[in-house]
Amino acid sequence: MSDHRGFVPISMATLLPSAMLGIDVFVRSAPGLPSAKLFASDEPVCESKLRDYCNAGVTSAFIDVEDRHKYQSYLQRNWHLLLEDSQTPLENRLEIMGDVVRGVIDKQLQGGDIQSLIKASNQVAETAVKLISTNEVALSQLCAVLHHDYGTFTHSANVSFYAVMLAKQLGYDQVEQHEVAVGALLHDVGKMEIDSGIINKPGPLNLQEMNAMKRHPIIGFEKLVHREDVSFGQLMMTYQHHERVDGSGYPCAIPGDLIHPYGRLCAIVDVFEALTSQRPYRKPMEIEKAMDFMTSKRGTDFDADMLDVWVELTNKEEVNYEQ
Numbered sequence: 001m002s003d004h005r006g007f008v009p010i011s012m013a014t015l016l017p018s019a020m021l022g023i024d025v026f027v028r029s030a031p032g033l034p035s036a037k038l039f040a041s042d043e044p045v046c047e048s049k050l051r052d053y054c055n056a057g058v059t060s061a062f063i064d065v066e067d068r069h070k071y072q073s074y075l076q077r078n079w080h081l082l083l084e085d086s087q088t089p090l091e092n093r094l095e096i097m098g099d100v101v102r103g104v105i106d107k108q109l110q111g112g113d114i115q116s117l118i119k120a121s122n123q124v125a126e127t128a129v130k131l132i133s134t135n136e137v138a139l140s141q142l143c144a145v146l147h148h149d150y151g152t153f154t155h156s157a158n159v160s161f162y163a164v165m166l167a168k169q170l171g172y173d174q175v176e177q178h179e180v181a182v183g184a185l186l187h188d189v190g191k192m193e194i195d196s197g198i199i200n201k202p203g204p205l206n207l208q209e210m211n212a213m214k215r216h217p218i219i220g221f222e223k224l225v226h227r228e229d230v231s232f233g234q235l236m237m238t239y240q241h242h243e244r245v246d247g248s249g250y251p252c253a254i255p256g257d258l259i260h261p262y263g264r265l266c267a268i269v270d271v272f273e274a275l276t277s278q279r280p281y282r283k284p285m286e287i288e289k290a291m292d293f294m295t296s297k298r299g300t301d302f303d304a305d306m307l308d309v310w311v312e313l314t315n316k317e318e319v320n321y322e323q
């Protein structure tokens with residue numbers, strides 16, 4: 001694993017015994033087991049080898065960044081099998097959903113085709129809503145199985161899952177949950193037009209870069225505004241997710257009562273995801289610390305009532321832990 005090209009993590013739970021992935025799969029060392037190539041591209045997934053690493057607590061494997069589209073094709077061929085198997089534990093299905101959704105979004109963002117991105121977003125959102133809505137999913141359980149690397153596709157996928165969690169807790173029906181899930185997948189679509197040097201800069205942005213970055217809600221709005229397959233609420237998720245209820249946000253600096261509810265919802269889950277994920281210049285924040293920070297912004301940055309409901313989600317799981 002010393003290749004210069006870099007690796008991306010994948011979930012061990014996505015590896016089906018006997019499947020031919022056609023790509024090399026690597027693992028980091030585990031107690032009593034070596035750090036090595038787990039499966040070569042020309043061999044099938046070996047069940048006993050897979051079990052040894054899973055039993056040793058290894059949950060992630062790695063693939064060459066160049067192979068990620070082949071991996072995505074594999075997931076697209078097998079995701080129904082992986083997600084609809086009722087024998088597969090919920091954690092694993094959530095993990096697979098995370099990989100599938102971020103892979104689909106990654107592929108579509110690279111392609112730069114809005115039509116395909118929206119179509120794919122609607123397909124994967126259906127799966128996310130089905131899985132989250134029909135199961136008792138705890139926020140910490142979901143957080144634990146998602147990747148938290150710094151990629152727009154990972155961020156958008158995670159924001160989408162959190163958006164469904166919050167929408168469900170707010171009492172939105174499944175149609176609205178789907179609408180919100182798709183809107184969240186699209187919320188940063190304007191970043192497609194921002195210089196990748198700014199997006200991937202390994203440190204805080206200077207003023208000029210920050211101003212360029214702050215244009216992404218406007219660019220996203222312009223990309224989606226004429227589309228009939230994007231609802232007004234979804235459009236507002238893209239346009240208003242950086243607005244703050246005290247009027248200190250951007251691009252319009254409008255107060256909370258003028259921000260669409262979906263925009264206020266998106267603001268909460270967007271910041272939560274950003275805080276709990278890796279950034280080039282800082283480590284992910286613990287959920288508890290992220291919530292401390294966010295509650296300090298209750299009623300200033302975030303809609304107070306919606307934030308209370310988001311806090312409920314974290315309190316709920318503390319009760320579960322004690323049982």
Ligand SMILES: [Fe+2]
Nearest residue numbers: 187188216241
């Ligand atoms: Fe954004």
